[in-house]
Amino acid sequence: MQNKRYIKKLEQYEGLEGWNRMPLGRQLEIWADGYGDNTAVSDENGEITYRELNEKAEKMAYGFLDRGIGNGKKVLVQLPNRISFVIAAFALAKAGAVPIMALPAHREAELSGIMELARPVAYITADKYLGYDYMPMAKMLEEKYDFLEHVIIDGKQENKEELTAIEGEKRELPEVDGYSTAFLLLSGGTTGIPKLIPRTHADYLYNARMSAKRCRMNENSVYLASLPVAHNFPLCCPGLLGTLDKGGKVVLCANTSPDEILSLITEEKVTITALVPAMVTVCMEMLELDEEYDISSLKILQVGGALLEDTLADRIIAEWPCKLMQVFGTAEGLLCFTGLEDSDGIVARCQGTPVSPADEIRIVDESGKEVKDGEYGELLSRGPYTIDAYYMADEANETSFTSDGFYRTGDRAMRTGEGNLRMGGRIKEQINRAGEKILPAEIEAYLCRYGKIKEAAVVGVKDEVLGNRSCAFILAEDGESLELGEIHRYLQELGVAAYKYPDQLEILEFWPLTSVGKIDKKVLADMAVSNK
Template sequence: TRTYADLDAAASGYAAALAARGLRAGDRVILHLPNSPDVFEVLLGLLRLGARPILALAAHRAAELTAFATQAQARALITGGHPDAQRAARAVQAAWPDTLVLTVGDPDAALPLTPADAAAWTEAPARPGMASQGASEVALYQLSGGSTGTPKLIPRTHDDYLYSIRASAELCGLTPDTVFLAALPATHNFTLTSPGAFGTLHAGGTVVTAPGPAPDVCAALIERCGVTHVALVPSALLLWLRAPQFTPARPGSTLRVVQVGGAPLAADVARQVPQRLGAALQQVFGMAEGLVNYVRPGSSDDVTYGTQGRPISPHDEILIVDDEDRPVPDGTPGHLLTRGPYTIRGYFRAPEHNARAFTPDGYYRTGDIVTRRPDGHLIVQGRHKDQINRGGEKIAAEEIEHALLGHPRVFQAALIGLPDPWLGERTCAVVQPRVDPDQPASQLLPDARALTLDLRRHLLEQGFAAFKLPDRVEVLPTLPRTPFGKVDKPALRARYAPTPALSPAQDHDLTDRSPA
């Protein structure tokens, strides 16, 4: 247990320790830690120093971390002592030698990071970085879903992030009695600020961390710590709804609100939350780039279970347009564009992408297809980008396809998303193999199961996060093509969907897919 005074002292201690390692205001630092109180203490220490954290996920590995370090010219990488994290850190240093690797929680590491005495910061005659922090300066970098490859860096400023946190906390009714369970990755925008851990701290509440959303672990924490609020993605919610620890709802449970976001939630599943978990459902639809929508507490059933809410701010501007950027009427699906007081104006060092992602008058093209009701509530229909939403984690098809093409047995590859009752979408790699023309015809196509294991191993060796590995591999002698010569992904989806529904026992690994 840590008090606010403890948190303040730890943040100052980490700021002092980081300054002693040579870090200064404006330095970009990759923060790569699993869920624990440490992640908040180090994050606040970085902000206190004036450094600019890049909020990586604990599941990210060498491929992603190296890309972040190279793109941002990162001054340091702060990571944990897990062997996977240390292997990724070595790869980062090999690719970008200027990056200092600091390890939290391992005193035997080459450069361990532990908080100094808070007095080393508070009593310093000049605190490096503190005086230079303006409200409109970059506070930290969130990560995009990576629809065109490696996630892009999203610069969030002090004023826009605080605006979102304050408005979210007030709208959701957080108070000093709120106890928020951070079960999803703590640095995810949803878990951190929607209203999440920072919104809870802003309201004077309590934050509890869990290593992940596993029902048995979270149920014990809810009971022991009096948790009132939790944020989940739909795949985790489905696990909870079927877990004996939660169903039927426990009499006297402190859990009051279950927020669900990160991927569309089926209305029939949404309606099960009050009955089976004994808590109110709040749907959340947002993006790390800015715009966040909430279903307001106390809304009618058709809004609560059938929409993804409306923007938090009256100054959020929403445009829904057709393929030619012409506005469509309410009730008609279209592309969601937005601008507002806490939505970014551009990605970090990505001018070509920014030219596509933003209109000349500053609207951000979210890539979402939505319908707006006359009352302003949005219903999310899906994604326009070639991006797969696996349980709330976004996977860029192009990134994985390029990596698969580096395997000696792969000639062509296409990654598609298939409907899944647990994850929303499950990944399927369809591969056209390289073949030896001298082989017998019966041996031209490799066994799909053996190839699945081989390709997953290949991607792991390339340093990809575990959640990006294909759930399924199919083999075809040739991939179907459109008249323009592109792989016909709609034809592939039609060929391989629907997939059989998985039982909880078969899908037991969902919440533990990514190593710590």
């Protein structure tokens, strides 16, 4: 017989500073009252004030209600970084509907899984984006799923409802409980089965508010959403919501490209942005080639989404005119940032501390016993903005949460003597080579210290003799060539155990990236197999 599942009681957090049982639609009204004619959001086509944003979201909410889109109904939203995304998200919040935050890069395989699990009544998408025509996919979904009552297009499209035309007569909006689900975020997992992450209005606003506090944001803050804003990092860490809560300005980057990112920082006098490590590297290369970019307005560069190599952290600290803030976070909840007062040594080597005093963390070994400070184990978390279950996923919930409600992040971590977390990569990425355990992040850090290597990524692949073998992918410094034997000699000089030496070496000119700019290790593993 299964143990009764732990269910978090949000009421226990009501005494926390920054906690409020406030629905996001109502919160936007408060922001509009307080910040009025300040610019809230800008994109490549214009800008919108706080007051205008609230008014447009309200009119759209009436239109959604006219179509029966409210009262907990699910809506699949797949829009790029545009003001229309922000309006639609708040309009759905006001109507009491629940947007499912798909990324622009998702295609039929991902969307079909989401459809079958959540059964949304509406799908909101762009007509075209970055050369991709979404209309054939929208038509396929509409024909395949009879529960999908509305396909709404952000753009001009005959015989389809247009997002800009979704308006209705003013009326009393429904009461929305701040403890109800505000968004369904997508898990960053690599399995084909989607896991949806239910975040409530109250916990997500608290998430954003505590993130903004750690970043010391205010009305003068200008946040650049460099990554797809439907992703948790630029949506709420502090992202869009945290910036709006402080009365700042959000600049939406239409494409996650280094030239546009650097141009917008220059033109908009951006004070804070968030990037993944691979994108930081490309931006640094562009800064070396083009002196017209001016990033002197930046006060904070957040880097997260993947492990930041120590050597790259050192370069950022030395070369960028702002404070580096390392970020470890999960869409399921827990957020850790380094502090603006932390020393360069801590910032370069750690991923900080939780943003809330009510966050609870454990670091445990394979038997569930807590490890000592300085030892790696699996990171578990529980707290005010960490979920207690995935949406309609009983099997995943049994394995992803402990009996007392701690979320198993699947990440290796250690706690330093100062109380900071240092992450060690995903546990499932650990390579079991002939019975010996290899941590890719450790080997990547060693390789990046070698003068000929710019960046490195280590993956494990199945091997008939060893069980698993390791393959090191590297980007070499300009004009440098490398062979596997040279790598082995270098690691030997460092005193690294021989079983940790890469069995295979592949040199690349650029990384394959995921939809949010992370190095795609699944693609690397496939390349390692095909190139052997």
